[in-house]
Amino acid sequence: MFIEINPHDETPIYTQLMYQIKKNIVLYGDSLEKDLPSVRSLASDLGINMHTVNKAYNRLVEEGVLSKSKRGYFIQEQSSLIQHENVKEAMLEKLTQIQIDADIYGVSEQTISEWLESIKIQMKEEVEK
Amino acid sequence: MFIEINPHDETPIYTQLMYQIKKNIVLYGDSLEKDLPSVRSLASDLGINMHTVNKAYNRLVEEGVLSKSKRGYFIQEQSSLIQHENVKEAMLEKLTQIQIDADIYGVSEQTISEWLESIKIQMKEEVEK
Amino acid sequence: MFIEINPHDETPIYTQLMYQIKKNIVLYGDSLEKDLPSVRSLASDLGINMHTVNKAYNRLVEEGVLSKSKRGYFIQEQSSLIQHENVKEAMLEKLTQIQIDADIYGVSEQTISEWLESIKIQMKEEVEK
Amino acid sequence: MFIEINPHDETPIYTQLMYQIKKNIVLYGDSLEKDLPSVRSLASDLGINMHTVNKAYNRLVEEGVLSKSKRGYFIQEQSSLIQHENVKEAMLEKLTQIQIDADIYGVSEQTISEWLESIKIQMKEEVEK
């Protein structure tokens, strides 16, 4: 797990954490340890509070990305992931906002495609590091 | 201006307002009145707080979508819109999150394209109403 | 809202709160105020911490019983309640445990029906108080 | 004894164990060996901690389902089972919660009866395996 938190970012730490964890799963997939670091150890590693990690973990359990037991948190098999309605709604809202902003700022569809491509490339490069 | 606010939504009202105004500009463009309703009247029309309208207007001024004068707020000429760095960053962040969620939930690029299409169609239909 | 918390009960306070709120909705339904007391005021009324109330409220939002906005928490229209899988699973697990315990302790089906009846009657009586 | 433990489940392992043992008694009754596997052997068979098995056994002794002697744990004669107050209270609490959830989610009494039926059928089918 390679996790980076930017404390000066305005997006909540727990949200950053959620996406960092998802990113790790997407990038490293099956080669990752199935059991996640304990809330407390990850918290101290990242220099943040235990409760913040806890919130991120539990949100991911709600989303179906993780599972929890009395022994800790685990990465769910990707195949068993069912797309939750809330997640879809959140994606649609973001897409709508992107569409409106693109229209008003004159950002072409092609530009957006290029941005997406560069995001993907950047993610792939992180794997190879 | 056709503006709909959902006070029971989790997204801040001022954000909703910003996108509703942008949407109107995108959809109706030049056929719109250039001067916006006064802060007070819009607030009372929508049944929301004056400060909230103020915040939305001022943010849009910062983004370059509106301009402010002694006599009120005006829609900027679209041609003069400069893409602000903040806006681009916000769009990139949303795109990154969408990309990660799409990967982890197995949403194909095609599905996302379809979603985008339906968003556009839905917006066009609103014009014809 | 008539809410009673038993601090000596082993079931978590936030769980007790969840069921107390649901009970109020079931019993008093439409005659209830749609907006709930603020997390902080309810917390101080009950002599418990704000975060505990918060947790109960948010869980109920997840279950679809409440909705939240920037202005506070609201009771959802009962008609719009969709039964979440998690809730059904929890109910099934409880039923299974009840069934096993009933079998092993020789509690007849009739006795269980009687218990259920008395629970219902007790709840109705609380309304009339 | 056919015992299945799901270590990734949220319900405590010792609780799972307790119900699995009770289930075996209900299903196979007198045809079961009266003496239970030793704490150590069951723990290693199931790949769980010794203390966990111990806790489950001791709780069942408290409930009157098992008895303990120098030589190990034994299944009590069912006829001698006295219904403990704690057990009844636990059952009543579960029933109350089920009742409230059923009311609020619009689950009819008939549906609950059907669920109970399918639970019973499922348990019977396990015997025949």
Added chain:
DNA sequence: GTGGTCTAGACCACT
């Protein structure tokens, strides 16, 4: 005044 987030620290249940 509303909730959201984050921190700090304590005690408990489970393994």
Added chain:
DNA sequence: GTGGTCTAGACCACG
């Protein structure tokens, strides 16, 4: 040593 729960208190965003 794992997470769960609860408390206390601070600061911030929103309205």
